Amino acid sequence: xxxxSYQQAAxxxxxxxxxxxxxxxxNKAPKLALxxxxxxxxxxxxxxxxxxxxxxxxxxxxxxxxxxxxxGDIKNNPVVVIEDERIKSVTFDANFQVPSGANIIxxxxxxxxxxxxxxxxxxxxxxxxxxxxxxxxxxxxxTLKGAKNAHKTxxxxxxxxxxxxxxxxxxxxxxxAIKEGDVxxxxxxxxxxxxxxxxxxxxxxxxxxxxxxxxxGVADGPWEVRAKVRENIKYGADLIKFCATGGVLSKGTxxxxxxxxxxxxxxxxxxxxxxxxxxxxxxxxxxxxxxAIRAGVDSVKHSSFLDxxxxxxxxxxxxxxxxxxxxxxxxxxxxxxxxxxEESLNKERQVGARQRQSFTNAVKAGLKVVFGxxxxxxxxxxxxxxxxxxVRFGMTPMQxxxxxxxxxxxxxxxxxxxxxxxxxxxxxxxxxxxxxxxNMASFEDVDFVMKGGxxxxxxx
Ligand code: ARG
Numbered sequence: 153x154x155x156x157s158y159q160q161a162a163x164x165x166x167x168x169x170x171x172x173x174x175x176x177x178x179n180k181a182p183k184l185a186l187x188x189x190x191x192x193x194x195x196x197x198x199x200x201x202x203x204x205x206x207x208x209x210x211x212x213x214x215x216x217x218x219x220x221x222x223x224g225d226i227k228n229n230p231v232v233v234i235e236d237e238r239i240k241s242v243t244f245d246a247n248f249q250v251p252s253g254a255n256i257i258x259x260x261x262x263x264x265x266x267x268x269x270x271x272x273x274x275x276x277x278x279x280x281x282x283x284x285x286x287x288x289x290x291x292x293x294x295t296l297k298g299a300k301n302a303h304k305t306x307x308x309x310x311x312x313x314x315x316x317x318x319x320x321x322x323x324x325x326x327x328x329a330i331k332e333g334d335v336x337x338x339x340x341x342x343x344x345x346x347x348x349x350x351x352x353x354x355x356x357x358x359x360x361x362x363x364x365x366x367x368x369g370v371a372d373g374p375w376e377v378r379a380k381v382r383e384n385i386k387y388g389a390d391l392i393k394f395c396a397t398g399g400v401l402s403k404g405t406x407x408x409x410x411x412x413x414x415x416x417x418x419x420x421x422x423x424x425x426x427x428x429x430x431x432x433x434x435x436x437x438x439x440x441x442x443x444a445i446r447a448g449v450d451s452v453k454h455s456s457f458l459d460x461x462x463x464x465x466x467x468x469x470x471x472x473x474x475x476x477x478x479x480x481x482x483x484x485x486x487x488x489x490x491x492x493x494e495e496s497l498n499k500e501r502q503v504g505a506r507q508r509q510s511f512t513n514a515v516k517a518g519l520k521v522v523f524g525x526x527x528x529x530x531x532x533x534x535x536x537x538x539x540x541x542x543v544r545f546g547m548t549p550m551q552x553x554x555x556x557x558x559x560x561x562x563x564x565x566x567x568x569x570x571x572x573x574x575x576x577x578x579x580x581x582x583x584x585x586x587x588x589x590x591n592m593a594s595f596e597d598v599d600f601v602m603k604g605g606x607x608x609x610x611x612x
Contacts (some may be wrong), residue, residue: 161285209253209603210235215583218456219265221558222572224550226319226587230264234579237604241575257607259583259600265553266572267311267338267580267603269560270535271474272434272453272524275301275326275337276318279482280532282401282491284358295322302326304533307609309598311580312560312570314524315392316432316453317346317354319368324388336608337582337584341564343393343432344371344384347377347420352411353434355397369394377412381423392424396433396452397440400483400499401492401529404464407499408437408457415582419445436503438462445471451563453524456503458510463517472563474524475511477545480504484492484532515546522563523556527528536595549589579605 211234218230222593230246233240250256275287276298286294298318305313315323320577321344330337345368350355355367371380381392396412398405405411412420424431425448433444436456444452445465451472458466458473466473483492483500512523525538542552561571571580583600601609 153156162610163199171237175444186359188365193579209255210240211257212250213257213259213263213264213602215259215264216243217263217587219263219550219553219589220573221266221554222574226263230573230574232264232579232581234605239573239575239577239579242573257503257610259612260429262583262585262599264573264581264583264600265583265588265589266557266570267601268309268536268556269312269314269523269570270310270527271314271451271522271563272476272526272527273305273313273532273535274526274528275305275313275315276322277528279529281534283493283496284549285491287358288592291320291322294319295325298322299328299329299335299337301528301532302330302335302340305527306336306338306603308533308535309582309601310338310535311582311603312341312564312598314341314432314560314564315344315461316434318342319345321345321387328388338587338603339570341390342388343391344387344389346434347371347380347384347392347394349395349411351404352395353397353402353405354395357403357405372416374415377416377420378423381420381427385427385429389429391430391432392420393432393434394420396435396444397437399434399436399505401496403493403495407503407601410437410440410443412443414443414447417449421448430563433509445469451522452524454507455510455514456507458513463513463519466514466519467517470520472520472522472559473514474522474528475507475514476524476538476540477511477527479526479529480507497561509541512546515551520554520559521547522559523552534596536598539595540592543592552592552599553589578603
């Protein structure tokens, strides 16, 4: 997705007037969470004396099956004990006797697995606002879209997202609002404004020169690039995102053509790594992909035109790759109805099939392919649709599930917190009907979502 940096220019005047904090109450999840805690209190009879330390609250979660993403096995009759936000124990026992009075969630007929993770989202944009359509929206309006879309994403079973590109640090605000419980949404790891060259995919090229619109993440030359990394860190970025090639949805850029020299990419990556942040590169074209890998990026998104050498480089450097292979169906299917420009539709016709081929080749080569969907290009909440496509284009069902759970946890360096159903990790757990590995489409409508021990969705 194109970084909506023009929103920054549009909003500068009004920012001063908008300092009050307005908690946004999500209509469903907080109520459910509240209900869950009330029910727990009723069932266990625990009453907390005012001022006393909160007593640990245990929940027993039981289902028919569990996908163990570490071993790649399906295990029967899991019993997961959850204390507060984290998992206390995981055992497998068909005849487990729950202690009387305990809080129980019984998911009969269902399979549990770790919450899904999407390593490429743009929650502050909507899919029907492509091309020139979004230009009349204020940055505040986009921020509110983010609150709505974060909720949708969580309800779709995605308990963690990496949001790569948001104007004026809207993503930082949303991440923090979710953390503080103002808004229901996934755990967010965010980049702030996407970095890129003047006139590149991550600039904003929709306006004429006299309007003087410049993308918030534009920086040219190694030192400017270092300064921009520092600025993004200053305002709360968890990672750095930059554009290494042109893109499909920007105006006047060529998908196959590299943007940023090796020196600029190297300076960006070194500065970010020195400060302890990872780097994600948007790259379609072969040269841009290879240069980004050689500069040391942690992950490449899109990865559309991989050749043999790019595959070897990704292996040698251990680079994570993601391919947004559902997007092409949506873009070509919607066409101008969603606002996609003729220029973008033409570029999509060059990219879609090649990207799917690259996905197949990368999987065959055993590279670290993670789930990244570029949500916001297609509607938020439909993220799960890509899992079936990942199987259609070469992964086993288990590999696709691992690409959306344990592997992103490694990319985010969060293995001790998320990515598995395992003792000590956050209780981020979803459930689907039957065995989803036999029917990948079941990920398009998950039945149960728990994040950090709180139930946000339970269809039963
Ligand atoms: N945000 C991406 C870009 O503008 C979308 C690419 C979508 N197409 C695809 N085949 N994955 O470049």
